[in-house]
Amino acid sequence: MSGQFSQTRGLVFGVLASLTFATSGAFLKPLLESGWSPAAAVTVRAGVAGVVLIPFAVVALRGRWGTVWTARWRILGMGLVGVAGTQLVYFASLQRIPVSTALLIEYLAPLLLVGFVWATTRRAPRLVVLLGSLVAVGGLALVIGPGALGAVDGLGLFFAALAAVGCAGYYVIAARPSRGLPPVALAAVGLLLGSLSLGLVGLTGLVPLEADTDSVVMFSLEVPWWVPLVFVGIIGTAFAYVSSIAASEMLGSRLMSFVGLLEVVFASVFAWILLGEALTVLQLVGGAAILAGIALVRSDKQTDAPLEPGAVDDSAPDVPATAARSRPDPTFTR
Template identity: 40%
Template sequence: MTTLAHDIAPVATTARRRGTVGLGFALVSAISFGLSGAFASPLLDAGWSAGAVTLVRIGIAALVVAPFGLLALRGRPGVLRRNAGLVLLYGLLAVAAAQFCYFSAVARMEVGPALLIEYTAPAAVVMWLWIRHGHRPGPVTLLGAGLAALGLVLVLDLLSGAELSLPGVLWALGAMVGCATYFVISADEDNGLPPLTLAAGGLVVGTVVLGALALVGLLPMRAATTSVAYAGHEVAWWWPLLGLGLVTAALSYTTGIAAGRRLGSRLASFVALSEVLAGIFWAWLLVAQLPKPVQLLGGVLILAGVVAVKMGERTVGRTEPVLG
C-alpha cells in the first residue's frame, strides 16, 4: 500500500503542476485577447473596415508564428499533412471567422457587450461535448451554463426594452461559434500537432482565406493613415496594428492552445471568460467605454460560470475522463 501511495503521489503532483501551468497560459491568453477590441475600436472609428483590421492582425501574427510552427514539427511534415483538414477548419472558423465576426460586432456596438455575447461560447462547448462525445455535464456544470444564459439576458439588456443593434448581436453570436470551435480544436491532443504548429497553420489559413476574399471583392477593405487616440493620447495608426498582430493574435493563440492542451476544452473555455473582464477593463482604460450597471451584473453572472464549471470538472474528473 505504501509503495502504491508513493507511485500515485508524483502523478498527482505532475497533474497539479500541469493544471497550474495551463491556468497561467489561459490567463495570459485571455488578457491579451481582451486587448483586441480596445485596440481595434478607434481604428474602426477612423475609417478602417473590419476586414482590413482582421487581415492585418492575422497576417502579422502568421509571419511571426509560422517559423516557430515549422520548427516545432521537428522534421515531421507528415503530421501536418495528416491534419490538413483540421488546420483548415481551425483557420476558417477559429481564426478568420471568429475575429472578423468580432470586429464586425465591435463596429456596431461597444466592446464589453460584444465580448460578453461572444463568451457564451463555453456553454456551446459543454453542449457540443455532450451531443458529439457523450460527455454528459454534471449538475454543477449545468448550473454554470444556466448562469451564463441568464447573464446574457442582462448583458443584452432585454428586460428594460433597450434598443439593440441586431446586426451587432448576430455578428457577436457568429464570433461565439468561432470561439467555441477554437476551444474544442485547441484542446485535442490526439492529432499529434504541436501547439505552435496548430496556431501557425490556423493563422496562415486565416490570412490566405481573408486575403482571397479581399482580392475578389467579397471582403470590404478600407484603411486610413490618420492618428488614433487611446486614453486621450494620439498615436500613429500602425502602433495599434502591431499590437493587434503581436500581442492579441500571436501571443494569444499560442498561449490559448497551450492552455487548452493542459486544461481540456471545457475548463479552458470557462477560464477564458476572464477575457471579458480584461476586455471591459481595457475598453474603459483606453477608449472610455463601460457597459451599463445591468450589463455589468450580467457579466458577473456569466463569469460565475467559471467557478461552477471548475467545480464540475473536479467532480467529473473523479468519475470519467475529461477531454484534454
Template identity: 40%
Template sequence: MHTTDSSHGKGVGLSLAIGSALAFGGSGVAAKPLIEAGLAPLHVVWLRVAGAALVMLPLAVRHRDLPRRRPALLAGFGLLAVAGVQACYFAAISRIPVGVALLVEYLAPALVLGWVRFVQRRPVTRAAALGVVLAAGGLACVVEVWSGLRFDVLGLVLALAAACCQVGYFVLADHGGGEGADPLGVIAYGLLVGAGLLTVVARPWEMDWSVLAGTARMNGWTVPAAGLLVWIVLVATVVAYITGVVSVRRLSPQVAGVVACLEAVVATALAWVLLGERLSVPQLVGGAVVLLGAFVAQSSTPVPESVVSRGTVKEPVASA
C-alpha cells in the same frame, strides 16, 4: 527538490497564463479605434491574422510535415478558431461595446454542454447544467433584456457567432484531431490558413491603407494607427498565443481555462478606461455571473484529451 521545481513550474505557468489573458484582452480595445478611423472590421482582422502568420512563419517551416499529418485539424483551426472567431468578434465590437461582445463570446463553454447533451446525447452533471443557467441569466443582465435589447441586435448575433466558432473547433479537437500535433505548429499553420481564407473574403487590395499612416482616437486621445496595429499583431496575437500554449503545458486545462476568464475582465476594464465604454451596475453583475457560469460549466465536464480555448490548443497535461 521535485516538489519545489513543480511549484516553480506552476508559478511560471500561472504568470504566463495571466499574461496571455492580458494580451488577448487588449485586442478589441486596440482594434475598435482602427475601425472607427475608417478600416472595415474584416480588414482589421486580415491585418491581424496576416501579420501574425508572417511573424510565425518560421514555426510553420519547422513543422512543415504537419499539413500532411493533420490537414483537418489545421483547416478547422484556420476556419473557426482564427478566421471565424476573429472576424465575428471584430465585426461585433464595431456595433456593440467590447466588454459586451466578449461576455457574449464567453457563452462558448455553455454552448459546448448543449452540443454534448442534445447532439451527442451524453449526460451532463447538475453542476454543469447550473453553469449554463448562470451564464444565460448573466447574459440577460449584460444585454439588459428588460430594456428591449438596447444594444444593436446584429452586433449581439455576431458576438454569438464568435462563440459558436469557438464551440465548433472545441468539438473538432474533442474528436481527437489534436493528438500528436505540436500546438505552436498548429497555431502557425492555423494563422496561415486563416490569412488565406480572409484574403479571399476581405479583399485587402480594396483597403484604405492611408488610415494606417494617420492617427486614431481613443476616448479623446490621439494615437498612431500603425502603433495600434503593431500591438494587435505582436502582443494581442503572437505573444498571447505563445504564452497561452506554454502556460497550459505547465498547468492543468481547468486552471488555464479559469485564468482565461480574466480576458473578459481585462477587456471590459480597458474599454472603460481607454474607450469610455462604461457598463451599468446590472451589466457588471451580469458579467460576473456569466464568467462564474462559464467556470462552473467548464470545470464540471470531463476534460477531453485536447482542449481548445480562445483558439489556443491545449495539450493533455500529465497528472502529478
C-alpha cells in the same frame, strides 16, 4: 498531482490568453475611428501575428516537421473555422444587430459545448456544470449590458449564432491532442491561413476592406497607423493565440471556453482604464458571476464524465481518454 498542476498551469495560460485577447479593442479603436473597417484590421492583425510566429514555429518544429502533415486537418480547421470563418459571420451579424447582441450570442459557445456532449452521449452534465453554465452566462449578460437583448433582425441573429458555433469549433480544434505539433506552429500557420482567407473574401466585396495610412490618435498621442496593429499583432493575437491553444490542450474545450468569457470582462476593464469608458456596478457583478461560473465548472471532478468535443484524436490509435489529451473590446473576437 501532475494532473492538478497541469490544470492550474492551463488556467494561468487561459487567463493570460483572455487578458491579451482583450487588448485588441482598446488598441484598435483608434484605427476604426480613422476609417479602417473591422475586417481590414482583423485581416492585417492576423497576418502580422502569423509572420511574427513563423520563426518560433520553425525552431519548435526542428526534427518533427512530419507533425505538420499529420495535423493538416486541424491546421486547416484552425485557419478556416477558428480564425476566418468565425470572423466573417461575426462581422456579417454586426451589419444587422448591435455589437452587444452579437457578442452575447457568440459567447454562448460554452453552452453549445455542454449541450453537444449531452445530446451526443445522452448523459446529462452534473448539476454543478449546469449551474456554473447559467451563472457564467448570466454574468456575461450583465457585463455586456441590457442593450444586448434588443435585436430583432432574424438574419443578424442567425449570423451571430453561426459565430457562436465557430467559436465553439475553435475551442474544439484547439483542444484536440497535439500529436507532437507545438501550439506555436498551429497558431502561426492557422493565423496566416486565416488572414489569407479573409483577404481573399474581402477582395470579393463580401466584407469591406477599408484602410487608411494616416497617423492615428492613440491615448492622446499621435502615432503612425502601424503602431496599434503591431502591438495587437504581437500581444493581442500572436501571444494570445499560442496561450489559448496551449491552455485548451491542458484544460479541454469545455473549461477553456468558460475561461474565455473573461475576455469580455478584461475588455471592459481596459476600456475603462485606457479609454475612460465607465465601468458600472452591474459589470463588476457580472465579472464576479463569470468567475463563480468558471469555479463551478472546474469543480466538477467526475472521473467518468462524458468525453468533451476534441478530447480524442480520431486519426490516432485507440487509447484511454486520459492518455489521449496532453493536458474583447466588444468589436473584436479571436
